[in-house]
Amino acid sequence: MWARMSRMGFSFSQATIYTRTRAFHSQRRRLLPSFRNNYRYQRFQQSKNIFQRWAARPTFYYEVGGIGLAGGGFYVYNLEDVPVSGRRRFNIIGPEREKSIAGGVGEMVLNQYRDRILPPHDRRVQAVQRVLQRLMPVSGIDNKESWKVYVIDSNDVNAFVTPDNNVFVFTGILPICKNEDGIAAVLGHEIAHNFAHHTAEKASRAAILYIPTLFVELAIPGTWSITNQILNLILSLPNGRAQESEADYIGLLMMARACYNPEEAVRLWSRMAEYEKRIGGGTPPEFMSTHPSSNNRGSKMSEWMYEAEAKRMESDCQATIGYSNAFRRSGAFGGYS
Numbered sequence: 514m515w516a517r518m519s520r521m522g523f524s525f526s527q528a529t530i531y532t533r534t535r536a537f538h539s540q541r542r543r544l545l546p547s548f549r550n551n552y553r554y555q556r557f558q559q560s561k562n563i564f565q566r567w568a569a570r571p572t573f574y575y576e577v578g579g580i581g582l583a584g585g586g587f588y589v590y591n592l593e594d595v596p597v598s599g600r601r602r603f604n605i606i607g608p609e610r611e612k613s614i615a616g617g618v619g620e621m622v623l624n625q626y627r628d629r630i631l632p633p634h635d636r637r638v639q640a641v642q643r644v645l646q647r648l649m650p651v652s653g654i655d656n657k658e659s660w661k662v663y664v665i666d667s668n669d670v671n672a673f674v675t676p677d678n679n680v681f682v683f684t685g686i687l688p689i690c691k692n693e694d695g696i697a698a699v700l701g702h703e704i705a706h707n708f709a710h711h712t713a714e715k716a717s718r719a720a721i722l723y724i725p726t727l728f729v730e731l732a733i734p735g736t737w738s739i740t741n742q743i744l745n746l747i748l749s750l751p752n753g754r755a756q757e758s759e760a761d762y763i764g765l766l767m768m769a770r771a772c773y774n775p776e777e778a779v780r781l782w783s784r785m786a787e788y789e790k791r792i793g794g795g796t797p798p799e800f801m802s803t804h805p806s807s808n809n810r811g812s813k814m815s816e817w818m819y820e821a822e823a824k825r826m827e828s829d830c831q832a833t834i835g836y837s838n839a840f841r842r843s844g845a846f847g848g849y850s
């Protein structure tokens with residue numbers, strides 16, 4: 514490093530004298546950038562040499578081919594079918610790892626809204642809990658661990674379920690849900706994201722991006738923090754259209770199996786669209802901004818309705834519906850609409 518700087522006519526003693534005779538701000542401007550640029554240039558040259566040396570090896574093409582084959586094999590080996598929908602996808606993250614990746618999200622929300630969590634006796638909390646109790650047995654998710662319900666007093670139109678079994682519902686979404694069938698449509702969709710391990714799928718995609726990032730970091734150490742990059746990627750990647758549509762489908766069948774009226778899911782999305790129109794060109798509700806709306810979403814739901822009704826018929830719904838109607842007559846839903 515110093516040898517290179519000397520070759521460029523910049524000696525250590527000159528630098529010292531220079532820094533002593535200039536004001537602080539000009540020292541930084543004149544001295545540090547050249548030092549930093551030289552450092553980067555040197556690292557870049559070194560990394561270039563490593564790759565040049567590799568490319569010059571007689572076995573270079575075989576090695577690149579081998580890496581490509583191993584990469585392709587790894588990808589194919591880790592392909593799997595999502596249960597219920599049958600979609601083929603790449604996933605290398607197990608359920609436990611997925612839970613630990615998502616663990617911080619619930620904590621973050623709890624810290625932010627700690628003083629706005631409604632008490633267990635609030636009828637809105639009880640309504641969400643009733644829906645959850647009916648959805649969980651048919652959700653296909655291992656039900657051994659306890660689920661925690663948090664209803665947050667906030668105008669945000671939002672709800673989500675974290676892979677580590679925390680259910681968050683913001684009161685702002687309840688008038689759009691309108692009734693417990695509507696709550697079941699929202700929670701069914703959110704639980705379906707967990708059932709299909711969409712967080713693991715996102716993290717797997719981020720892991721693929723990690724490999725080129727690792728190469729850059731190895732060639733030019735300290736250029737950026739890999740950990741931050743990966744975390745940001747995982748958190749910022751929205752669910753794609755395929756995952757949203759899949760959660761719609763699985764959620765619809767789930768609510769139908771739990772004897773809720775699947776038609777309400779279609780009505781819920783039209784109420785959501787009306788709400789969006791009402792607030793004009795402003796920021797869309799949180800639930801919608803993370804769930805890209807599309808015109809064919811409702812019609813897609815209608816297409817699946819026959820299948821959903823069949824699922825509903827398979828369940829012994831008479832007793833459950835009777836119980837639900839008794840609640841409706843008692844006026845338990847009055848405040849939502």
Ligand SMILES: [Zn+2]
Nearest residue numbers: 752757760804
């Ligand atoms: Zn979603």
